[in-house]
Amino acid sequence: MNNLDKIVSLCKRRGFIYPGSEIYGGLRGTWDYGPLGSELKFNIKQEWWKAMVKNRDDVVGINASIIMNPKVWEASGHVAGFNDPLIECKTCHQRFRADQKDVIAEHEKFHKEKKEKTDWTEEKKFNLLVEAKLGVVEGNKDTVYLRGEITQGVHANFKNVLNSSRLKIPFGIAQIGKAFRNEITPGNFTYRSIEFEQMELQYYVKPNEKESMKLYEFWKNFRMDWYKSLGINPDNLRFREHAKDELAHYAKAAWDIEYNAPFGWKECEGIHHRGDWDLSQHQKFSRQDMSYFDEETKEKYIPWVIETSGGVDRATLFFLIDAYREEKDRIFLKLNPKLAPYKAAVFPLLKNKPELVEKARGIYNDLKKDLMVAWDDRGNIGKRYFSQDEIGTPYCITVDFDTLKDDAVTVRDRDTMKQERIKISELKNWLNGKF
Numbered sequence: 001m002n003n004l005d006k007i008v009s010l011c012k013r014r015g016f017i018y019p020g021s022e023i024y025g026g027l028r029g030t031w032d033y034g035p036l037g038s039e040l041k042f043n044i045k046q047e048w049w050k051a052m053v054k055n056r057d058d059v060v061g062i063n064a065s066i067i068m069n070p071k072v073w074e075a076s077g078h079v080a081g082f083n084d085p086l087i088e089c090k091t092c093h094q095r096f097r098a099d100q101k102d103v104i105a106e107h108e109k110f111h112k113e114k115k116e117k118t119d120w121t122e123e124k125k126f127n128l129l130v131e132a133k134l135g136v137v138e139g140n141k142d143t144v145y146l147r148g149e150i151t152q153g154v155h156a157n158f159k160n161v162l163n164s165s166r167l168k169i170p171f172g173i174a175q176i177g178k179a180f181r182n183e184i185t186p187g188n189f190t191y192r193s194i195e196f197e198q199m200e201l202q203y204y205v206k207p208n209e210k211e212s213m214k215l216y217e218f219w220k221n222f223r224m225d226w227y228k229s230l231g232i233n234p235d236n237l238r239f240r241e242h243a244k245d246e247l248a249h250y251a252k253a254a255w256d257i258e259y260n261a262p263f264g265w266k267e268c269e270g271i272h273h274r275g276d277w278d279l280s281q282h283q284k285f286s287r288q289d290m291s292y293f294d295e296e297t298k299e300k301y302i303p304w305v306i307e308t309s310g311g312v313d314r315a316t317l318f319f320l321i322d323a324y325r326e327e328k329d330r331i332f333l334k335l336n337p338k339l340a341p342y343k344a345a346v347f348p349l350l351k352n353k354p355e356l357v358e359k360a361r362g363i364y365n366d367l368k369k370d371l372m373v374a375w376d377d378r379g380n381i382g383k384r385y386f387s388q389d390e391i392g393t394p395y396c397i398t399v400d401f402d403t404l405k406d407d408a409v410t411v412r413d414r415d416t417m418k419q420e421r422i423k424i425s426e427l428k429n430w431l432n433g434k435f
Protein backbone atom coordinates (compact mmCIF):
# COMPACT_ATOMS: atom_id res chain seq x y z
CA MET A 1 0.00 0.00 0.00
CA ASN A 2 1.41 3.42 -0.85
CA ASN A 3 0.96 6.38 1.47
CA LEU A 4 -2.05 7.72 -0.43
CA ASP A 5 -3.94 4.42 -0.07
CA LYS A 6 -3.07 4.35 3.62
CA ILE A 7 -4.34 7.90 4.08
CA VAL A 8 -7.55 7.19 2.15
CA SER A 9 -8.14 4.20 4.41
CA LEU A 10 -7.35 6.16 7.60
CA CYS A 11 -9.65 8.98 6.47
CA LYS A 12 -12.57 6.59 6.03
CA ARG A 13 -11.88 4.55 9.17
CA ARG A 14 -11.43 7.51 11.51
CA GLY A 15 -14.05 9.86 10.06
CA PHE A 16 -12.04 12.40 8.09
CA ILE A 17 -13.36 11.84 4.56
CA TYR A 18 -15.89 9.40 3.08
CA PRO A 19 -16.81 8.75 -0.57
CA GLY A 20 -19.87 10.88 -1.47
CA SER A 21 -23.33 9.18 -1.51
CA GLU A 22 -21.63 5.90 -0.63
CA ILE A 23 -24.80 4.00 0.33
CA TYR A 24 -26.04 4.51 -3.25
CA GLY A 25 -22.81 3.34 -4.84
CA GLY A 26 -21.19 6.76 -4.70
CA LEU A 27 -20.91 9.61 -7.20
CA ARG A 28 -17.56 9.95 -8.94
CA GLY A 29 -15.52 12.96 -7.83
CA THR A 30 -17.61 13.82 -4.76
CA TRP A 31 -16.54 13.47 -1.13
CA ASP A 32 -18.11 13.99 2.29
CA TYR A 33 -16.15 15.22 5.29
CA GLY A 34 -16.80 13.37 8.54
CA PRO A 35 -16.55 14.66 12.11
CA LEU A 36 -12.74 14.94 12.10
CA GLY A 37 -12.40 16.02 8.48
CA SER A 38 -14.84 18.87 8.88
CA GLU A 39 -12.92 20.07 11.98
CA LEU A 40 -9.62 19.94 10.09
CA LYS A 41 -11.09 21.75 7.10
CA PHE A 42 -12.71 24.34 9.35
CA ASN A 43 -9.38 24.98 11.10
CA ILE A 44 -7.59 25.41 7.76
CA LYS A 45 -10.20 27.92 6.63
CA GLN A 46 -9.99 29.74 9.94
CA GLU A 47 -6.18 30.05 9.72
CA TRP A 48 -6.53 31.30 6.14
CA TRP A 49 -9.15 33.89 7.16
CA LYS A 50 -6.98 35.00 10.06
CA ALA A 51 -3.92 35.53 7.86
CA MET A 52 -5.73 36.99 4.86
CA VAL A 53 -8.53 39.09 6.43
CA LYS A 54 -8.54 39.40 10.20
CA ASN A 55 -4.88 40.36 10.60
CA ARG A 56 -4.90 42.86 7.73
CA ASP A 57 -6.24 46.41 7.32
CA ASP A 58 -6.35 46.25 3.53
CA VAL A 59 -8.55 43.16 3.05
CA VAL A 60 -12.25 42.57 3.75
CA GLY A 61 -14.29 39.41 3.26
CA ILE A 62 -17.53 38.68 1.47
CA ASN A 63 -19.80 35.70 0.95
CA ALA A 64 -21.45 35.80 -2.48
CA SER A 65 -24.10 33.44 -3.83
CA ILE A 66 -23.17 30.31 -5.74
CA ILE A 67 -25.76 30.82 -8.46
CA MET A 68 -25.42 34.10 -10.32
CA ASN A 69 -27.02 35.67 -13.37
CA PRO A 70 -25.66 33.58 -16.30
CA LYS A 71 -24.42 36.78 -17.98
CA VAL A 72 -21.68 36.83 -15.32
CA TRP A 73 -20.18 33.72 -16.90
CA GLU A 74 -20.45 35.10 -20.42
CA ALA A 75 -18.65 38.24 -19.27
CA SER A 76 -15.98 36.33 -17.38
CA GLY A 77 -15.18 34.26 -20.47
CA HIS A 78 -16.10 30.95 -18.85
CA VAL A 79 -18.94 30.12 -21.26
CA ALA A 80 -16.60 30.47 -24.23
CA GLY A 81 -13.21 29.66 -22.79
CA PHE A 82 -13.41 27.48 -19.68
CA ASN A 83 -12.53 24.34 -21.58
CA ASP A 84 -10.37 21.27 -21.23
CA PRO A 85 -9.20 19.24 -24.25
CA LEU A 86 -11.19 15.98 -24.36
CA ILE A 87 -10.39 12.75 -26.20
CA GLU A 88 -12.24 9.44 -26.18
CA CYS A 89 -10.79 5.95 -26.36
CA LYS A 90 -12.50 4.31 -29.34
CA THR A 91 -11.98 0.85 -27.83
CA CYS A 92 -13.78 1.33 -24.49
CA HIS A 93 -15.35 4.80 -24.91
CA GLN A 94 -13.74 6.14 -21.77
CA ARG A 95 -13.05 9.89 -21.89
CA PHE A 96 -9.82 11.57 -20.89
CA ARG A 97 -8.16 14.96 -20.69
CA ALA A 98 -5.80 15.10 -23.66
CA ASP A 99 -3.20 17.07 -21.65
CA GLN A 100 -2.92 14.42 -18.90
CA LYS A 101 -0.17 12.47 -20.65
CA ASP A 102 0.56 10.14 -17.72
CA VAL A 103 -3.10 9.04 -17.42
CA ILE A 104 -3.27 8.47 -21.18
CA ALA A 105 -0.07 6.43 -21.19
CA GLU A 106 -1.48 4.30 -18.36
CA HIS A 107 -4.68 3.69 -20.34
CA GLU A 108 -2.74 2.69 -23.45
CA LYS A 109 -0.70 0.29 -21.31
CA PHE A 110 -3.93 -1.20 -19.93
CA HIS A 111 -5.16 -2.06 -23.45
CA LYS A 112 -1.73 -3.21 -24.59
CA GLU A 113 -1.60 -5.75 -21.75
CA LYS A 114 -4.90 -7.14 -23.06
CA LYS A 115 -3.35 -7.25 -26.58
CA GLU A 116 -5.72 -4.45 -27.65
CA LYS A 117 -4.96 -1.32 -29.64
CA THR A 118 -5.89 2.14 -28.35
CA ASP A 119 -7.36 4.48 -30.93
CA TRP A 120 -8.21 8.00 -29.88
CA THR A 121 -10.86 10.35 -31.26
CA GLU A 122 -9.90 13.87 -32.38
CA GLU A 123 -9.36 16.28 -29.50
CA LYS A 124 -12.37 18.52 -28.81
CA LYS A 125 -13.08 21.32 -26.38
CA PHE A 126 -15.13 20.38 -23.34
CA ASN A 127 -16.68 23.12 -21.19
CA LEU A 128 -16.27 22.61 -17.45
CA LEU A 129 -19.18 24.72 -16.22
CA VAL A 130 -21.85 22.71 -14.41
CA GLU A 131 -25.35 23.64 -15.56
CA ALA A 132 -28.51 23.65 -13.47
CA LYS A 133 -32.12 24.43 -14.32
CA LEU A 134 -33.92 27.17 -12.42
CA GLY A 135 -37.57 28.16 -12.56
CA VAL A 136 -41.06 27.09 -11.51
CA VAL A 137 -42.60 26.51 -14.96
CA GLU A 138 -41.93 23.02 -16.29
CA GLY A 139 -40.45 23.16 -19.79
CA ASN A 140 -39.57 26.81 -19.39
CA LYS A 141 -36.72 26.74 -16.93
CA ASP A 142 -33.62 28.90 -17.26
CA THR A 143 -30.18 27.40 -17.55
CA VAL A 144 -27.90 28.72 -14.84
CA TYR A 145 -24.37 27.73 -13.85
CA LEU A 146 -22.99 26.58 -10.54
CA ARG A 147 -19.97 28.85 -10.20
CA GLY A 148 -16.83 27.44 -11.80
CA GLU A 149 -14.66 29.66 -9.61
CA ILE A 150 -15.65 31.73 -6.58
CA THR A 151 -13.91 34.75 -8.10
CA GLN A 152 -16.74 36.33 -10.05
CA GLY A 153 -18.95 36.92 -7.00
CA VAL A 154 -16.18 39.20 -5.75
CA HIS A 155 -15.66 41.15 -8.99
CA ALA A 156 -19.40 41.57 -9.52
CA ASN A 157 -19.52 43.17 -6.04
CA PHE A 158 -16.45 45.36 -6.49
CA LYS A 159 -18.47 48.59 -6.54
CA ASN A 160 -20.75 47.49 -3.69
CA VAL A 161 -17.78 46.84 -1.44
CA LEU A 162 -16.01 50.02 -2.54
CA ASN A 163 -19.08 52.17 -1.91
CA SER A 164 -19.90 50.61 1.44
CA SER A 165 -16.39 50.75 2.92
CA ARG A 166 -13.56 53.25 3.14
CA LEU A 167 -11.02 51.12 1.31
CA LYS A 168 -8.42 52.71 -0.92
CA ILE A 169 -6.38 50.99 -3.60
CA PRO A 170 -4.47 48.76 -3.12
CA PHE A 171 -7.02 46.64 -1.26
CA GLY A 172 -8.38 43.13 -1.39
CA ILE A 173 -11.64 41.22 -1.13
CA ALA A 174 -11.42 37.67 0.20
CA GLN A 175 -13.86 34.81 0.01
CA ILE A 176 -14.12 31.12 0.87
CA GLY A 177 -16.74 28.95 -0.79
CA LYS A 178 -17.75 26.09 -3.02
CA ALA A 179 -17.03 25.86 -6.74
CA PHE A 180 -18.11 23.20 -9.23
CA ARG A 181 -16.47 21.80 -12.34
CA ASN A 182 -17.49 19.08 -14.76
CA GLU A 183 -14.03 17.51 -14.51
CA ILE A 184 -13.33 14.93 -17.22
CA THR A 185 -11.09 12.86 -14.99
CA PRO A 186 -11.67 13.44 -11.29
CA GLY A 187 -9.23 11.45 -9.19
CA ASN A 188 -6.36 11.08 -6.77
CA PHE A 189 -8.78 11.06 -3.83
CA THR A 190 -10.08 14.61 -3.24
CA TYR A 191 -7.33 16.20 -5.38
CA ARG A 192 -9.58 16.65 -8.40
CA SER A 193 -13.26 16.71 -7.48
CA ILE A 194 -16.46 17.87 -9.12
CA GLU A 195 -17.46 19.94 -6.10
CA PHE A 196 -14.72 21.61 -4.05
CA GLU A 197 -14.03 24.61 -1.92
CA GLN A 198 -11.76 27.53 -2.79
CA MET A 199 -10.18 30.24 -0.62
CA GLU A 200 -9.36 33.30 -2.68
CA LEU A 201 -8.14 36.84 -2.47
CA GLN A 202 -8.79 39.35 -5.25
CA TYR A 203 -6.36 42.22 -4.64
CA TYR A 204 -7.10 45.42 -6.59
CA VAL A 205 -4.08 47.44 -7.61
CA LYS A 206 -3.19 50.47 -9.74
CA PRO A 207 -2.66 49.59 -13.42
CA ASN A 208 1.09 49.92 -13.34
CA GLU A 209 3.39 47.15 -14.58
CA LYS A 210 6.20 47.63 -12.07
CA GLU A 211 4.04 48.32 -9.00
CA SER A 212 1.65 45.46 -9.75
CA MET A 213 4.52 42.99 -10.22
CA LYS A 214 5.95 44.03 -6.84
CA LEU A 215 2.60 43.25 -5.19
CA TYR A 216 2.36 40.04 -7.21
CA GLU A 217 5.72 38.92 -5.78
CA PHE A 218 4.58 39.89 -2.29
CA TRP A 219 1.45 37.74 -2.48
CA LYS A 220 3.30 34.81 -4.06
CA ASN A 221 5.71 34.68 -1.15
CA PHE A 222 3.04 35.42 1.44
CA ARG A 223 1.01 32.42 0.32
CA MET A 224 4.01 30.10 0.19
CA ASP A 225 4.99 31.18 3.72
CA TRP A 226 1.46 30.45 4.95
CA TYR A 227 1.77 26.73 4.07
CA LYS A 228 5.22 26.57 5.65
CA SER A 229 4.07 28.38 8.81
CA LEU A 230 1.42 25.70 9.30
CA GLY A 231 3.97 22.95 9.20
CA ILE A 232 4.28 21.69 5.61
CA ASN A 233 7.83 20.51 5.01
CA PRO A 234 9.42 23.24 2.81
CA ASP A 235 11.14 20.51 0.73
CA ASN A 236 7.67 19.38 -0.36
CA LEU A 237 6.72 22.80 -1.71
CA ARG A 238 7.84 24.62 -4.83
CA PHE A 239 6.77 27.33 -7.26
CA ARG A 240 6.07 26.57 -10.90
CA GLU A 241 5.51 29.21 -13.53
CA HIS A 242 2.81 28.57 -16.15
CA ALA A 243 4.04 28.49 -19.72
CA LYS A 244 2.39 30.99 -22.07
CA ASP A 245 0.23 28.29 -23.72
CA GLU A 246 -0.96 27.07 -20.31
CA LEU A 247 -2.28 30.41 -19.08
CA ALA A 248 -6.01 30.62 -18.31
CA HIS A 249 -7.99 32.96 -20.56
CA TYR A 250 -7.87 35.74 -17.93
CA ALA A 251 -4.23 35.50 -16.82
CA LYS A 252 -1.31 37.81 -17.67
CA ALA A 253 0.97 35.71 -15.46
CA ALA A 254 0.49 32.66 -13.28
CA TRP A 255 2.58 30.70 -10.79
CA ASP A 256 1.46 27.63 -8.94
CA ILE A 257 2.44 26.57 -5.47
CA GLU A 258 2.97 22.84 -5.94
CA TYR A 259 3.10 20.04 -3.39
CA ASN A 260 5.19 16.89 -3.70
CA ALA A 261 2.28 14.42 -3.48
CA PRO A 262 2.59 10.60 -3.72
CA PHE A 263 1.15 11.04 -7.26
CA GLY A 264 3.70 13.68 -8.33
CA TRP A 265 4.25 17.43 -7.93
CA LYS A 266 0.72 18.84 -8.02
CA GLU A 267 -0.90 22.26 -7.93
CA CYS A 268 -2.11 23.35 -4.53
CA GLU A 269 -2.71 27.05 -5.17
CA GLY A 270 -2.46 29.47 -8.08
CA ILE A 271 -1.28 33.08 -7.90
CA HIS A 272 -2.55 34.93 -10.95
CA HIS A 273 -2.08 38.36 -12.42
CA ARG A 274 -5.54 38.90 -13.95
CA GLY A 275 -4.85 42.42 -15.25
CA ASP A 276 -8.07 44.38 -15.87
CA TRP A 277 -9.80 41.37 -17.46
CA ASP A 278 -12.58 40.84 -14.92
CA LEU A 279 -13.66 44.41 -14.20
CA SER A 280 -13.40 45.46 -17.87
CA GLN A 281 -15.51 42.51 -18.96
CA HIS A 282 -18.15 43.16 -16.28
CA GLN A 283 -18.19 46.85 -17.26
CA LYS A 284 -18.74 45.86 -20.88
CA PHE A 285 -21.45 43.24 -20.25
CA SER A 286 -23.32 44.95 -17.39
CA ARG A 287 -22.86 48.51 -18.73
CA GLN A 288 -22.08 49.61 -15.20
CA ASP A 289 -19.07 51.77 -14.43
CA MET A 290 -16.47 49.56 -12.76
CA SER A 291 -13.74 52.17 -12.47
CA TYR A 292 -12.04 53.48 -9.37
CA PHE A 293 -11.53 57.17 -8.65
CA ASP A 294 -8.39 58.11 -6.78
CA GLU A 295 -9.30 61.13 -4.64
CA GLU A 296 -5.67 62.14 -4.16
CA THR A 297 -4.37 62.02 -7.73
CA LYS A 298 -7.79 62.60 -9.35
CA GLU A 299 -7.12 59.63 -11.64
CA LYS A 300 -9.91 57.34 -12.80
CA TYR A 301 -9.04 53.80 -13.86
CA ILE A 302 -10.08 50.15 -14.00
CA PRO A 303 -7.90 48.46 -11.36
CA TRP A 304 -5.79 45.42 -12.09
CA VAL A 305 -6.20 42.27 -10.05
CA ILE A 306 -3.70 40.03 -8.30
CA GLU A 307 -5.38 36.81 -7.28
CA THR A 308 -4.38 34.11 -4.80
CA SER A 309 -6.57 31.06 -5.35
CA GLY A 310 -6.16 28.00 -3.15
CA GLY A 311 -8.22 24.84 -2.84
CA VAL A 312 -9.42 24.03 0.67
CA ASP A 313 -9.76 20.34 -0.20
CA ARG A 314 -6.30 20.18 -1.74
CA ALA A 315 -4.82 21.99 1.27
CA THR A 316 -6.61 19.52 3.57
CA LEU A 317 -5.30 16.57 1.57
CA PHE A 318 -1.73 17.90 1.44
CA PHE A 319 -1.70 18.77 5.17
CA LEU A 320 -2.82 15.18 5.85
CA ILE A 321 -0.22 13.63 3.54
CA ASP A 322 2.56 15.79 4.93
CA ALA A 323 1.60 14.96 8.52
CA TYR A 324 1.39 11.18 8.00
CA ARG A 325 4.09 9.30 9.95
CA GLU A 326 4.71 5.62 10.53
CA GLU A 327 6.91 4.43 13.39
CA LYS A 328 7.62 0.93 14.66
CA ASP A 329 4.65 0.75 17.00
CA ARG A 330 2.41 3.53 15.87
CA ILE A 331 0.98 5.71 13.13
CA PHE A 332 0.61 9.40 13.86
CA LEU A 333 -0.45 12.61 12.15
CA LYS A 334 2.06 15.34 12.91
CA LEU A 335 -0.50 18.08 12.26
CA ASN A 336 0.20 21.59 13.44
CA PRO A 337 -1.79 21.88 16.72
CA LYS A 338 -3.69 24.83 15.21
CA LEU A 339 -5.06 22.48 12.55
CA ALA A 340 -5.52 19.30 14.59
CA PRO A 341 -9.23 18.35 14.93
CA TYR A 342 -8.84 17.78 18.68
CA LYS A 343 -6.38 19.89 20.63
CA ALA A 344 -6.27 17.43 23.51
CA ALA A 345 -7.82 14.22 24.79
CA VAL A 346 -8.70 13.59 28.42
CA PHE A 347 -8.50 10.10 29.97
CA PRO A 348 -9.32 8.74 33.41
CA LEU A 349 -6.65 6.08 34.04
CA LEU A 350 -9.37 3.52 34.90
CA LYS A 351 -12.99 3.82 33.94
CA ASN A 352 -14.28 1.81 36.89
CA LYS A 353 -12.89 4.23 39.47
CA PRO A 354 -15.58 6.94 39.94
CA GLU A 355 -13.19 9.34 41.69
CA LEU A 356 -10.86 9.31 38.63
CA VAL A 357 -13.74 9.58 36.16
CA GLU A 358 -15.28 12.48 38.04
CA LYS A 359 -11.99 14.38 38.21
CA ALA A 360 -11.28 13.75 34.52
CA ARG A 361 -14.84 14.78 33.53
CA GLY A 362 -14.35 18.07 35.39
CA ILE A 363 -11.16 18.81 33.43
CA TYR A 364 -12.77 17.74 30.15
CA ASN A 365 -15.86 19.92 30.69
CA ASP A 366 -13.71 22.90 31.60
CA LEU A 367 -11.35 22.58 28.59
CA LYS A 368 -14.30 22.01 26.26
CA LYS A 369 -15.53 25.56 26.85
CA ASP A 370 -12.56 26.89 24.84
CA LEU A 371 -11.05 24.00 22.88
CA MET A 372 -12.07 20.96 20.87
CA VAL A 373 -11.20 18.10 23.23
CA ALA A 374 -11.86 14.38 23.08
CA TRP A 375 -12.88 12.03 25.88
CA ASP A 376 -11.67 8.44 25.93
CA ASP A 377 -12.03 5.83 28.64
CA ARG A 378 -11.90 2.69 26.51
CA GLY A 379 -9.25 -0.01 26.72
CA ASN A 380 -5.83 0.66 28.18
CA ILE A 381 -3.83 3.88 28.04
CA GLY A 382 -1.54 2.55 25.27
CA LYS A 383 -4.52 1.94 22.98
CA ARG A 384 -5.92 5.37 23.71
CA TYR A 385 -2.56 7.00 22.84
CA PHE A 386 -2.46 5.01 19.61
CA SER A 387 -5.98 6.06 18.72
CA GLN A 388 -5.33 9.78 19.38
CA ASP A 389 -1.94 9.71 17.58
CA GLU A 390 -3.64 8.40 14.47
CA ILE A 391 -5.97 11.42 14.31
CA GLY A 392 -3.25 13.93 15.22
CA THR A 393 -4.33 14.94 18.75
CA PRO A 394 -1.25 16.82 20.04
CA TYR A 395 -1.77 16.24 23.80
CA CYS A 396 -3.22 13.42 25.89
CA ILE A 397 -4.09 14.28 29.48
CA THR A 398 -4.36 11.44 31.98
CA VAL A 399 -5.96 11.64 35.41
CA ASP A 400 -4.35 9.02 37.66
CA PHE A 401 -4.29 8.21 41.36
CA ASP A 402 -1.56 10.81 41.99
CA THR A 403 -3.94 13.47 40.60
CA LEU A 404 -6.19 12.93 43.61
CA LYS A 405 -3.26 13.88 45.85
CA ASP A 406 -1.31 16.55 43.91
CA ASP A 407 -3.99 18.07 41.63
CA ALA A 408 -1.71 17.54 38.64
CA VAL A 409 -2.14 15.47 35.47
CA THR A 410 0.20 13.63 33.11
CA VAL A 411 0.38 15.33 29.71
CA ARG A 412 1.85 13.26 26.92
CA ASP A 413 3.19 14.93 23.76
CA ARG A 414 2.11 13.28 20.47
CA ASP A 415 5.39 13.89 18.62
CA THR A 416 8.01 13.21 21.28
CA MET A 417 5.85 10.83 23.39
CA LYS A 418 7.42 12.57 26.40
CA GLN A 419 5.26 12.98 29.48
CA GLU A 420 5.20 15.82 31.95
CA ARG A 421 3.21 16.63 35.07
CA ILE A 422 1.16 19.81 34.86
CA LYS A 423 -0.93 21.35 37.64
CA ILE A 424 -4.64 21.32 36.75
CA SER A 425 -4.85 25.01 37.63
CA GLU A 426 -2.17 25.77 34.99
CA LEU A 427 -3.39 23.34 32.31
CA LYS A 428 -5.53 25.73 30.27
CA ASN A 429 -2.82 28.39 30.08
CA TRP A 430 -0.23 25.73 29.26
CA LEU A 431 -2.37 24.40 26.40
CA ASN A 432 -3.29 27.85 25.08
CA GLY A 433 0.41 28.65 24.94
CA LYS A 434 0.86 25.73 22.53
CA PHE A 435 -1.70 27.07 20.03
Ligand code: GAP
Nearest residue numbers: 149151191192193196268269270309310311314
Ligand atom coordinates in the same frame (compact mmCIF):
# COMPACT_ATOMS: atom_id res chain seq x y z
N1 GAP B 1 -10.02 31.81 -9.62
C1 GAP B 1 -8.93 31.14 -10.20
C2 GAP B 1 -9.06 29.71 -10.20
O1 GAP B 1 -10.12 29.16 -9.93
P1 GAP B 1 -7.72 27.51 -10.66
O2 GAP B 1 -6.24 27.33 -10.80
O3 GAP B 1 -8.61 26.98 -11.70
O4 GAP B 1 -7.92 29.08 -10.51
C3 GAP B 1 -7.60 27.43 -8.07
O5 GAP B 1 -8.17 26.94 -9.25
C4 GAP B 1 -7.45 26.34 -7.05
O6 GAP B 1 -8.68 25.66 -6.84
C5 GAP B 1 -6.47 25.23 -7.48
O7 GAP B 1 -5.14 25.58 -7.20
C6 GAP B 1 -6.94 24.07 -6.62
O8 GAP B 1 -6.40 24.16 -5.33
C7 GAP B 1 -8.44 24.30 -6.55
N2 GAP B 1 -9.12 23.45 -7.53
C8 GAP B 1 -9.32 23.71 -8.85
N3 GAP B 1 -9.98 22.70 -9.45
C9 GAP B 1 -10.20 21.77 -8.49
C10 GAP B 1 -10.84 20.47 -8.48
N4 GAP B 1 -11.42 19.98 -9.56
N5 GAP B 1 -10.85 19.78 -7.31
C11 GAP B 1 -10.30 20.29 -6.19
N6 GAP B 1 -9.69 21.49 -6.14
C12 GAP B 1 -9.64 22.24 -7.27
